[in-house]
Amino acid sequence: xxxxxxxxxxxxxxxxxxxxxxxxxxxxxxxxxxxxxxxxxxxxxxxxxxxxxxxxxxxxxxxxxxxxxxxxxxxxxxxxxxxxxxxxxxxxxxxxxxxxxxxxxxxxxxxxxxxxxxxxxxxxxxxxxxxxxxxxxxxxxxxxxxxxxxxxxxxxxxxxxxxxxxxxxxxxxxxxxxxxxxxxxxxxxxxxxxxxxxxxxxxxxxxxxxxxxxxxxxxxxxxxxxxxxxxxxxxxxxxxxxxxxxxxxxxxxxxxxxxxxxxxxxxxxxxxxxxxxxxxxxxxxxxxxxxxxxxxxxxxxxxxxxxxxxxxxxxxxxxxxxxxxxxxxxx
Amino acid sequence: xxxxxxxxxxxxxxxxxxxxxxxxxxxxxxxxxxxxxxxxxxxxxxxxxxxxxxxxxxxxxxxxxxxxxxxxxxxxxxxxxxxxxxxxxxxxxxxxxxxxxxxxxxxxxxxxxxxxxxxxxxxxxxxxxxxxxxxxxxxxxxxxxxxxxxxxxxxxxxxxxxxxxxxxxxxxxxxxxxxxxxxxxxxxxxxxxxxxxxxxxxxxxxxxxxxxxxxxxxxxxxxxxxxxxxxxxxxxxxx
Numbered sequence: 001x002x003x004x005x006x007x008x009x010x011x012x013x014x015x016x017x018x019x020x021x022x023x024x025x026x027x028x029x030x031x032x033x034x035x036x037x038x039x040x041x042x043x044x045x046x047x048x049x050x051x052x053x054x055x056x057x058x059x060x061x062x063x064x065x066x067x068x069x070x071x072x073x074x075x076x077x078x079x080x081x082x083x084x085x086x087x088x089x090x091x092x093x094x095x096x097x098x099x100x101x102x103x104x105x106x107x108x109x110x111x112x113x114x115x116x117x118x119x120x121x122x123x124x125x126x127x128x129x130x131x132x133x134x135x136x137x138x139x140x141x142x143x144x145x146x147x148x149x150x151x152x153x154x155x156x157x158x159x160x161x162x163x164x165x166x167x168x169x170x171x172x173x174x175x176x177x178x179x180x181x182x183x184x185x186x187x188x189x190x191x192x193x194x195x196x197x198x199x200x201x202x203x204x205x206x207x208x209x210x211x212x213x214x215x216x217x218x219x220x221x222x223x224x225x226x227x228x229x230x231x232x233x234x235x236x237x238x239x240x241x242x243x244x245x246x247x248x249x250x251x252x253x254x255x256x257x258x259x260x261x262x263x264x265x266x267x268x269x270x271x272x273x274x275x276x277x278x279x280x281x282x283x284x285x286x287x288x289x290x291x292x293x294x295x296x297x298x299x300x301x302x303x304x305x306x307x308x309x310x311x312x313x314x315x316x317x318x319x320x321x322x323x324x325x326x327x328x329x330x331x
Numbered sequence: 332x333x334x335x336x337x338x339x340x341x342x343x344x345x346x347x348x349x350x351x352x353x354x355x356x357x358x359x360x361x362x363x364x365x366x367x368x369x370x371x372x373x374x375x376x377x378x379x380x381x382x383x384x385x386x387x388x389x390x391x392x393x394x395x396x397x398x399x400x401x402x403x404x405x406x407x408x409x410x411x412x413x414x415x416x417x418x419x420x421x422x423x424x425x426x427x428x429x430x431x432x433x434x435x436x437x438x439x440x441x442x443x444x445x446x447x448x449x450x451x452x453x454x455x456x457x458x459x460x461x462x463x464x465x466x467x468x469x470x471x472x473x474x475x476x477x478x479x480x481x482x483x484x485x486x487x488x489x490x491x492x493x494x495x496x497x498x499x500x501x502x503x504x505x506x507x508x509x510x511x512x513x514x515x516x517x518x519x520x521x522x523x524x525x526x527x528x529x530x531x532x533x534x535x536x537x538x539x540x541x542x543x544x545x546x547x548x549x550x551x552x553x554x555x556x557x558x559x560x561x562x563x564x565x566x567x568x569x570x
Binding site for chain 2: 201204205207208211212214215216217218219220221222
């Protein structure tokens with residue numbers, strides 16, 4: 001126990017927790033929305049995120065951004081990388097829906113079968129990334145794309161200079177531009193999605209399917225389309241989260257999705273699975289709790305604290321902090 | 332003929348829910364399917380809306396075979412249903428539920444929907460009072476009104492009503508049936524599924540009696556109401 005350390009560094013641990021919590025929240029939204037419409041845990045969502053981290057790095061390679069890129073060029077490169085990451089992650093999510101879920105659900109397969117399919121798809125996606133070198137070599141393309149596929153099972157780093165600069169201080173702790181970018185863009189995107197689901201026609205379709213799929217069909221809601229859009233939104237957010245994650249953490253590898261995926265799923269359950277605002281709350285609570293816990297007990301206890309928080313919350317509130325489902329969320 | 336069901340058989344899991352069912356719904360009429368619980372009435376309506384797979388036979392709407400038509404396309408073509416158990420969206424307000432009814436319409440703006448809102452709220456003034464409330468807070472009768480009103484928002488030519496009297500007090504049942512008559516007199520064709528045979532037969536131009544998935548009697552509403560077997564089994568003797 002290092003209580004004095006936590007008290008001395010409370011603000012810094014708290015803000016660090018918020019930063020990671022924002023990332024959890026963005027990825028958690030993908031889990032929670034798919035659960036809302038399909039009552040299915042999309043276990044391959046972690047790989048949707050992982051593909052986004054690689055898309056971020058590759059997009060930066062492509063435009064030649066490196067450690068000397070500064071100022072507006074740096075901002076522009078990051079924005080470009082995020083757009084590419086969102087497109088790639090969104091694409092992977094759509095592909096997952098098309099290949100791993102739709103054929104099963106169409107044939108009326110039990111949810112458990114779809115779950116196994118999700119776990120299988122997760123391994124496949126992760127290993128495709130981990131074997132990208134040998135795969136490209138087999139295609140005879142490894143020389144041209146050497147920078148992209150070399151050492152496929154090792155860490156890949158951000159080519160940019162990610163050093164943050166302190167913008168202002170809260171209670172003696174310096175808040176950096178990186179902290180601000182991550183937290184603000186995560187919250188902004190979640191607000192956008194929340195409004196999309198509440199105000200647009202297809203958003204209303206998503207809520208209707210979440211509440212009552214059969215009646216939604218009677219209203220003329222095309223459930224296939226609704227499911228597609230749900231996967232797409234989850235993928236876009238995971239892609240955005242991936243770029244922010246690379247900004248914060250700086251490295252990725254073919255299995256980098258696993259732990260973050262588990263945490264994000266935990267955040268979704270913590271907030272109340274199926275609930276959009278619950279995903280945001282769950283992510284932030286989880287991020288802050290594990291960071292404070294890591295400060296208190298030592299960083300090797302981070303994951304223990306995260307899951308202890310989950311168990312404790314579920315003991316007293318089995319449906320999560322906010323409980324309500326996507327469908328019941330009111331406009 | 333607006334709707335024609337020909338030799339229709341549908342399975343529910345491994346059980347045969349309906350078998351060789353044939354009936355017709357002429358434009359402008361009220362047709363009713365009566366029968367006990369489990370006779371296959373709801374399955375018939377769900378199949379017409381495209382929610383159940385046809386095993387054999389066909390459903391024709393305005394002469395067009397619906398076999399390959401998706402459920403949402405059927406709503407666009409003018410087939411709208413108020414489902415069994417009402418199926419309202421509890422987390423949406425009454426207004427949002429009604430707007431869901433117009434989901435498939437191309438003219439979904441406020442101005443275009445205004446006449447439909449007015450029509451529905453005139454038929455069901457109770458809904459006007461509750462317009463901003465979550466539909467989950469409505470009473471059973473109000474939920475039934477909402478389910479019928481929502482189906483009307485699609486501007487259907489054929490309205491499918493599944494057990495609109497279920498679980499309602501006699502006075503409310505009477506009111507609901509009066510409104511169904513009014514909807515029909517405004518030009519909407521109605522296919523009504525009911526366990527409450529007495530009320531349904533009184534309003535029906537034509538009626539079919541279903542037993543374990545098959546039609547065992549048919550005739551005008553009055554004919555079936557006068558049929559000895561129907562009276563014994565479904566009308567509680569000599570009512």
